[in-house]
Amino acid sequence: MTEQHTSGVHHFASDNYAGAHPEVLAAVAAANVGHVPAYGDDPWTARLQDVVRAQLGEQAVTYPVLNGTGANVLALQAMLPRWGAVICTEAAHVNTDENGAPERVGGLKLLTVAAPDGRLTPELVDRQAWGFGDVHRAQPGVVSLTQATELGTVYTPEAVRELCDHAHARGMRVHMDGARIANAAAHLGLPLRALTTDCGVDVLSLGGTKNGLLLGEAVVVLDPSAVVGVDFLRKADMQLTSKMRFVSAQLVALYEGDLWLRSAGRANAMAARLRAGIDAIGSLDVVQPTEANAVFVRLPAHVARALRRRWRFYDWDAADGTVRLMCAFDTTEQDVDELLAALADALDDAPAPEGGAPATP
Structure with a gap:
């Protein structure tokens, strides 16, 4: 088992990733x-x-x-x-x-x-x-x-x-x-x-x-x-x-x-929190309304790579960089905030040129 499957990380790939309530x-x-x-x-x-x-x-x-x-x-x-x-x-x-x-x-x-x-x-x-x-x-x-x-x-x-x-x-x-x-x-x-x-x-x-x-x-x-x-x-x-x-x-x-409603409401609320955080960053294009528990956003390739060092999420349209970030019943505010912080950090880092060397200031 890989580290990301044993460390308790809550991923954003799918609500199917979550365990049972x-x-x-x-x-x-x-x-x-x-x-x-x-x-x-x-x-x-x-x-x-x-x-x-x-x-x-x-x-x-x-x-x-x-x-x-x-x-x-x-x-x-x-x-x-x-x-x-x-x-x-x-x-x-x-x-x-x-x-x-x-x-x-x-x-x-x-x-x-x-x-x-x-x-x-x-x-x-x-x-x-x-x-x-x-x-x-x-x-x-x-x-x-x-x-x-x-x-x-x-x-x-x-x-x-x-x-x-x-x-x-x-x-x-x-x-x-x-x-x-x-x-x-x-x-x-x-x-x-x-x-x-x-x-x-x-x-x-x-x-x-x-x-x-x-x-x-x-x-x-x-x-x-x-x-x-x-x-x-x-x-x-x-x-x-x-x-x-x-x-x-x-x-x-x-x-x-009301377990169905509590669980779904939690997932929706976390997606809304994630969407609000992405909107606050201001430089990313969210491509669909966030009405349920998914956020669809276009990420620069170097940003997606940086986030994938810790989290799993799915490409939705690889041609334009759109990914799907999905929240589940067990997603927490901390999960969302950590992803948003990593997203902001990755956007601040200049992409490395071909070959993986750091970019020259």
């Missing part, structure tokens, strides 16, 4: 008692149904799964026939970070559109919502939006409702990738159902891992008429875990009270 670990330990039926026929999974209905409405049916890719593939596969297609942004996780799983496992076609701020609009949807009835074209059947988006932006309830109404009017359903829906809700100060059920979203991939779980997400069916065969597909897609109580117990711990 202590309350989640306690819930797993509490579920580790005796023998209970497997494959979801257990008290924790039954309790999860009630917990999610309290958050999202009485029609909600919850299917715990192992990971976000599995949740998205299962949801989309259950919503579409074999000839169906999904409209999403070019930056959508289902398009860029799931190794073709919607196509390979789900057998679906992704129809992508460019969205500079990560958010779909009815006008962008219509760039791919055509060819209905044409046997030569995969049939658009689902609009998939991400909340919060991969660019750290957030859809308002009005924007989600407009998309849902637009899609439904054209005979399409709406899926929401809610891996970071808690961050979106925390930013807007709204309950989860105000961004989903109340807006007309049909199926939600409900996040967990990015907000303090060991592992686990859930497919939440908000309109039962929007899906077919979820139970069978979950098994076929290798997302039906035998000891499901341990996934369900984590989700109960996250969503029964």
Whole structure:
């Protein structure tokens, strides 16, 4: 193990880097008692149904799964026939970070559109919502939006409702990738159902891992008429875990009270602190609004190199130097302030010329 993995450094690469929340670990330990039926026929999974209905409405049916890719593939596969297609942004996780799983496992076609701020609009949807009835074209059947988006932006309830109404009017359903829906809700100060059920979203991939779980997400069916065969597909897609109580117990711990909101709110607050500090420096270009728990900023190459001596973070656009700095539920003010101080120091240092020798004053 390298030093940066053993020193307790909190990195800024991804909220997936964070460990599990202590309350989640306690819930797993509490579920580790005796023998209970497997494959979801257990008290924790039954309790999860009630917990999610309290958050999202009485029609909600919850299917715990192992990971976000599995949740998205299962949801989309259950919503579409074999000839169906999904409209999403070019930056959508289902398009860029799931190794073709919607196509390979789900057998679906992704129809992508460019969205500079990560958010779909009815006008962008219509760039791919055509060819209905044409046997030569995969049939658009689902609009998939991400909340919060991969660019750290957030859809308002009005924007989600407009998309849902637009899609439904054209005979399409709406899926929401809610891996970071808690961050979106925390930013807007709204309950989860105000961004989903109340807006007309049909199926939600409900996040967990990015907000303090060991592992686990859930497919939440908000309109039962929007899906077919979820139970069978979950098994076929290798997302039906035998000891499901341990996934369900984590989700109960996250969503029964306000842990989801406390954790997401903390991550958002740290991103806002980081953004304010970068703005105060004054010489860097932040390329997206900071609405959830991510900051996208262009860094000179020598600055990025200097910061990477201690922290990990991802290049977003290597061509122009844009990087993503992500905060998590366990990011602290000290973590942010140390990064900002190192950033300011690196900007003050003149870049070394080729060959690594110090620059001449």
